[in-house]
Amino acid sequence: MQSADPLQVTSLVVRYGEKVAVDHLTFSVKTGEIYGLLGPNGAGKSSTIKAILGLVPADEGTIRVMGKEAPSKEVMNYIGAVLESPAIFDVLTPLEFFEFVASVRRVKDPSRLNALVEAFELRQYLKTPIASLSMGNKQKVAVIAAMLHRPKLLLLDEPFNGLDVKSVRIFKELLKMHVEGGGSVIFSTHIMDVAEKICTRVGIINEGKMVAEGTVEELRNQVKAASLEDVFLKATEEEEEVKSLINALSGS
Numbered sequence: 444m445q446s447a448d449p450l451q452v453t454s455l456v457v458r459y460g461e462k463v464a465v466d467h468l469t470f471s472v473k474t475g476e477i478y479g480l481l482g483p484n485g486a487g488k489s490s491t492i493k494a495i496l497g498l499v500p501a502d503e504g505t506i507r508v509m510g511k512e513a514p515s516k517e518v519m520n521y522i523g524a525v526l527e528s529p530a531i532f533d534v535l536t537p538l539e540f541f542e543f544v545a546s547v548r549r550v551k552d553p554s555r556l557n558a559l560v561e562a563f564e565l566r567q568y569l570k571t572p573i574a575s576l577s578m579g580n581k582q583k584v585a586v587i588a589a590m591l592h593r594p595k596l597l598l599l600d601e602p603f604n605g606l607d608v609k610s611v612r613i614f615k616e617l618l619k620m621h622v623e624g625g626g627s628v629i630f631s632t633h634i635m636d637v638a639e640k641i642c643t644r645v646g647i648i649n650e651g652k653m654v655a656e657g658t659v660e661e662l663r664n665q666v667k668a669a670s671l672e673d674v675f676l677k678a679t680e681e682e683e684e685v686k687s688l689i690n691a692l693s694g695s
């Protein structure tokens with residue numbers, strides 16, 4: 444029997460009052476996939492991720508994680524999440540925060556934490572209050588907390604935000620190792636270069652709707668574009684607008 448996809452989102456609708464943020468969105472993430480969720484500001488990426496986690500209610504549609512109905516407490520054991528504005532406790536130190544997460548997720552073996560702390564070079568900050576860490580180091584704390592319990596599905600909202608060049612490289616390698624070990628990843632990003640390099644598939648959403656989906660190569664061939672950035676601008680109908688804005692700038 445074929446096992447269920449790590450993530451299946453079907454006809455998801457998220458509304459904020461009159462505003463439709465996610466509009467009948469359907470997509471799935473398969474085992475071993477790194478799926479990039481792309482789209483302009485306000486497209487509905489974070490709302491989709493929040494709905495999967497149950498942080499905003501889904502008004503319509505279904506979400507399944509490892510074949511089980513989501514959001515639910517049970518599926519949270521399969522998920523590691525990094526949110527857009529990570530809610531981490533400023534008055535705790537990273538070490539205290541990791542101990543808290545390890546206890547909630549029942550992680551007993553400290554070797555995983557040690558390996559992640561070494562990988563992101565965070566050891567010297569383990570006992571510094573999170574509030575006084577730099578933006579990038581706070582992001583590393585959120586990433587480590589998400590990966591600590593070896594979740595099957597990583598759900599990451601702009602996870603590369605604020606990370607330096609070396610950390611981005613390490614993180615990309617960790618994501619590759621995660622999927623090689625049978626895990627899956629979905630992440631939103633505005634960095635086309637990262638998406639192009641590591642995503643097995645991307646979905647471009649605009650105004651809450653899926654406007655293009657496939658491997659980067661498929662999408663490039665479909666719209667005869669040289670890069671994912673060009674595909675993105677075509678799919679979101681921003682290409683002409685960008686051209687006229689640049690023309691206006693060069694004429695000014």
Ligand SMILES: Nc1ncnc2c1ncn2[C@@H]1O[C@H](COP(=O)(O)OP(=O)(O)OP(=O)(O)O)[C@@H](O)[C@H]1O
Binds near residue numbers: 463488490491
């Ligand atoms: N709590 C909220 N209340 C009302 N409207 C909201 C709320 N959160 C998001 N929205 C609206 O829903 C739409 C989708 O927002 P969302 O944050 O999901 O976009 P996004 O794709 O993550 O954008 P970005 O790239 O800027 O992070 C936007 O129009 C936004 O203004």
Ligand SMILES: [Mg+2]
Binds near residue numbers: 488489490527600
């Ligand atoms: Mg967002």
